């Protein structure tokens with residue numbers, strides 16, 4: 001399999017994309033995610049055939065790219081209708097007079113009163129996300145420490161821009177509050193990683209065995225976090 005980058009104009013917009021050719025492909029397929037547009041094609045597919053397919057699906061491609069683009073930059077403005085990720089679920093910010101403190105109902109996060117300025121909403125949402133993070137991270141670390149026969153560690157929130165978690169030699173765990181946006185499996189990977197340090201203060205094979213004992217094979221989760229979690233740091 002080999003990959004090449006190309007450009008195409010779709011409805012007046014320049015769109016870059018990656019073409020991956022593989023013998024296993026029988027037809028041309030389009031994939032759009034946080035990395036952008038990728039085309040999977042059989043070795044025999046011509047550039048013209050790929051471009052024709054992209055033109056045919058131009059509206060869909062542009063819409064999907066925009067969706068991912070807006071989700072990639074969770075800068076949090078505090079405006080109604082904004083999408084906020086919490087534990088891997090997208091919540092829609094709704095202005096509601098009855099919510100004097102943020103309240104989650106299904107996939108909506110109610111924040112009020114409606115007269116509140118966007119900046120004040122943003123602050124309240126951040127406080128709410130941090131409270132969610134404290135509760136969930138403490139609970140997940142307690143679950144993993146119990147499994148290792150250890151007392152529940154003290155968990156504090158950090159706002160480091162470079163790391164998701166750390167464990168000090170006195171047994172205290174710090175986890176980045178921004179991780180609350182990520183799916184639970186990623187949160188669990190970081191929690192299990194730090195709890196495993198209560199047993200092994202290193203990254204030896206013995207340490208990784210403890211992590212795997214807690215969450216199964218850690219490698220795909222570790223890779224996913226490294227590859228994709230950077231966007232959560234923008235909040």
Ligand SMILES: [Zn+2]
Pocket residue numbers: 193197202203
């Ligand atoms: Zn570590």
